[in-house]
Amino acid sequence: MNFITRTLAAVLTALSLAPAGAAVIETHSYTTSTSDNFYNSYVSATDLINIGQASYGSVSQDGAFNGGYGLPGPHDGIGQNGTNQDHTVFTYSNVVTLTYTLNTNAGTGGSATGYTITAVDVVAGWPSYAPYSGQNWSVAVATVANPTVFNQLAVVGYFPCGEMGADTYGYTHVQLTRDTGALATGISAIQFSLASVPAIISEIDVTGFATPVPEPAALTLLLAGLLGVGVRSRRPAKR
Ligand SMILES: [Ca+2]
Ligand SMILES: [Ca+2]
Numbered sequence: 001m002n003f004i005t006r007t008l009a010a011v012l013t014a015l016s017l018a019p020a021g022a023a024v025i026e027t028h029s030y031t032t033s034t035s036d037n038f039y040n041s042y043v044s045a046t047d048l049i050n051i052g053q054a055s056y057g058s059v060s061q062d063g064a065f066n067g068g069y070g071l072p073g074p075h076d077g078i079g080q081n082g083t084n085q086d087h088t089v090f091t092y093s094n095v096v097t098l099t100y101t102l103n104t105n106a107g108t109g110g111s112a113t114g115y116t117i118t119a120v121d122v123v124a125g126w127p128s129y130a131p132y133s134g135q136n137w138s139v140a141v142a143t144v145a146n147p148t149v150f151n152q153l154a155v156v157g158y159f160p161c162g163e164m165g166a167d168t169y170g171y172t173h174v175q176l177t178r179d180t181g182a183l184a185t186g187i188s189a190i191q192f193s194l195a196s197v198p199a200i201i202s203e204i205d206v207t208g209f210a211t212p213v214p215e216p217a218a219l220t221l222l223l224a225g226l227l228g229v230g231v232r233s234r235r236p237a238k239r
Contacts, residue, residue: 030173042203043078048207065089065094066092074098075203087203089201097193099191118183124172134198136194137194138192139152141187
C-alpha cells in the first residue's frame, strides 16, 4: 500500500467510522426443533471472514475450545450436521477470543480502504442439549487507520432455552445490524470474545463489502488540477 493509498484510507476511515455508542439492533430467533440443520440455511459461505473469500486474511485464537472442536469451524461456511464437530466450536470452560484480520492488500484482491460491515450473524445449538444453544459473546472492530485498536460494537447474551439441566432443546440465531446505516466501515479486523457459557457455535458470519473509495469533489478537482498542470508544463517543450 503506497503512501497515497494509506493516507486516503486513513482519511476515509476517520470520516466514515460510525460513532461509538450508536444503537445496535439485535434481532433474535430460536427454534425448539431438534433438527440439527434447522438454521443451516442462515449460514453463509461468502461472507467477509469465510475461508476462501478474497476479503478474508487470517484468524488468530486466544484461549482453547472444548476438546475436539476448533478452527476453522466458525468460518467454514458449513452449518452443523448431526453430531459432526468439524463445522462447529464448543465454548465450555474458557473465554475464547477469535480475531479475524481482513485482507487489505489490494494486490491480492483485498480492499485497501477496509470493509463496511452491515451485519453479524451467529448460529448456535445442538440437537440434544438445551444450554448449548446459548449465545454469550461480544464483538469489536478495528479500522485500517488503527488496526490494533479494537472498539466494541455489541455485547450479546441470549439464553432462550434455559440453563444447565433444561430439557428444551433448540437452536438460536442472533443477528446484529444498525437501524440506520452500516455497523461499521473502514474495518480491517473483527474480534469475537466467546464467553465460557456452554455453547456450540455453528458459524459466525460477517456480512459486508469493500468500503468504497468515494469521489469527493475536492479530490476530483485536485486530480484534474494536477493533470492540467502536467499538460501545460509539457506544452512549451513541444514548441
Ligand atoms: Ca461463513
Ligand atoms: Ca461452520
